[in-house]
Amino acid sequence: MDLQRSFFIFGFFFILFLVLEIWNFNTNAHIHVSLYQNHNVNLVKNDDVNSISVTTNVLHVKINLEGGDIEQAQLLHFKDKLNSSKPLILLDNKKNFIYKTKSGVIRKNFLDNENAKKKPIYIASKKHFKLKKNQKEIHIPLLWTSREGITYIKTFIFKSNSYDIDVKYKIYNKTNKNLEISFFGGLQQSIGILDKKDASNSNFSLQTFRGAAYSTDSVKYEKYHFDAIFKQNNLNVVTYNGWIAMLQQYFVTAWIPDNILLNTFYTAKVSSDVIEIGFYSHTINVKPHSQITYSSKLWIGPEIQNAMAQSAPNLDLTVDYGYLWFLSQPLFKLLKFLYNIVGNWGVSIILITFIIRGIMYPLTKSQYTTMTKIKKIQPKIDQIKQNYENNKQKMSEKILELYKFEKVNPLGGCFPLLIQMPIFLALYYMLISSVELRHAPFVFWIKDLSDQDPYYVLPVLMGLTMFLIQIITPNNISDPVQRKVMHVVPMIFTVFFLWFPSGLVIYYITSNLVTIIQQKYILNHLKDTSEST
DSSP, X not given: OOHHHHHHHHHHHHHHHHHHHHHHHHHHHHHHHHHHHHSOOOOOOOOXXXXXXXXXXXXXXXXXXXXXEEEEEEEEEEESSTTOOSEEEEEEEOSSOEEEEEEEEEESOTTTOGGGGSOOBOBOSOSEEEOOTTOSEEEEEEEEEOTTSEEEEEEEEEETTOOEEEEEEEEEEOSXXXXXXXXXXXXXXXXXXXXXXXXXXXXXXXXXXXXXXXXOSSOSOEEEOHHHHHTTOOOEEEXXXXXXXXXXXXEEEEEEOOTTSOEEEEEEEOSSSEEEEEEEEOOEEEOTTEEEEEEEEEEEEEOOHHHHHHHSTTGGGGSOOGGGHHHHHHHHHHHHHHHHHHSOHHHHHHHHHHHHHHHTHHHHHHHHHHHHHHHHHHHHHHHHHHHTXXXXXXXXXXXXXXXXXXXXXXXXXXXXXXXXXXXXXXXXXHHHHOGGGTTOOOSTTOOOTTSOOTTOHHHHHHHHHHHHHHHHSOOOOOOHHHHHHHHHHHHHHHHHHTTSOHHHHHHHXXXXXXXXXXHHHHHXXXXXXXXXX
């Protein structure tokens, strides 16, 4: 099978994969949009009078003293949009959109306790806190004393250059009675507006997962779709270790509870448009005139794999590379290694392309060797087709016998392209899931390798290189219809690549240029070898 047909097969399976993925995404998006349209959002905007702010070198957060929860978080090192001066707001609490944390202490029965609905009003020593340049961490203690005389101190610990926040409790039971309590934490988000926006912006490119996720003693990483929570298919698992999280492209918010106590992970539909994933601990007893402490962690920030792995086991798996994670992970490590050398992600992509194509060179050589052999025996194949024109089965048998006699593998031309497909898709998921490549510039007008080329120059160049490969590649296709179909393939690929990340298009252009060079070298070598014999 020659290179032209190999291109056709590769293109068919690639387009089929894209169609299935896009159909799946649009189906889920439609479910979410319909839910949003059928329900009204009625959320109360946070009053800044009851809030304090904390600023570090990477975070700026607002903590509502009613409950002591983080209700807004800005990531200072990440811009909202390309060329924007505004920092990315990950958590927020607006009238029509909510994405915030919750945590606290409840009495005895978590589900039936009416007091759980009444948030404590904490007090803080000042309104604004800021981590100084010479400080490694800053402690933000919040104090509340109940009517019974029980003192609760909730302390947030922010660290320099870290998105990992410690949340610690000290409970002082100054009464003469036993105190039975549980600790809880949760993440709430309204999703209708986001899903409506995602659906309206959907195109031919694949989409990353947005939803909830968790990890337990027995499950390293499990995604939990928002629509499952809306349908009341609620999570309810018990574990010592693990975490719960909400994911979106490049960023994650996660609670990591203390693993000393047994914890229950749950999901719930809070309102018509708000869902929640959270945990609550096993009930513990605080004896009269005694105190206890409890610690948990909160990650609010980008999906930085090394840092997340240090915060909690398996938290780095939230960088979701899909089904081909086993290829994407080593490719990203290699890409990062090259970036540390050259200092440009685009150049690193070009270098990794040369490495991949260099490793695949023996297969490429085998491909063109097969093409050359098939070209030599093509007159014999044509003769067989002519002799058995009215007996298709006999024709196939004779052609297979000829392949066997000449020691030609007709599928040899397909293998390199079929192997390239999973590598191509693994690179795609790596580019759209690795926060390091968000807003990463290359040269000239390419300011974001994770986004499409704004002027569509790269996709057109990619299509031209594919067309050039078809022109210079010798083929044995005599059917004019098949020839026309093969000429359409580069145009189809060009259309799909219009919306693909620039980094991926650069990879494919480079790969095509390497193909042209390798093809010329291998075919000339085979020609010289044939003439010498």
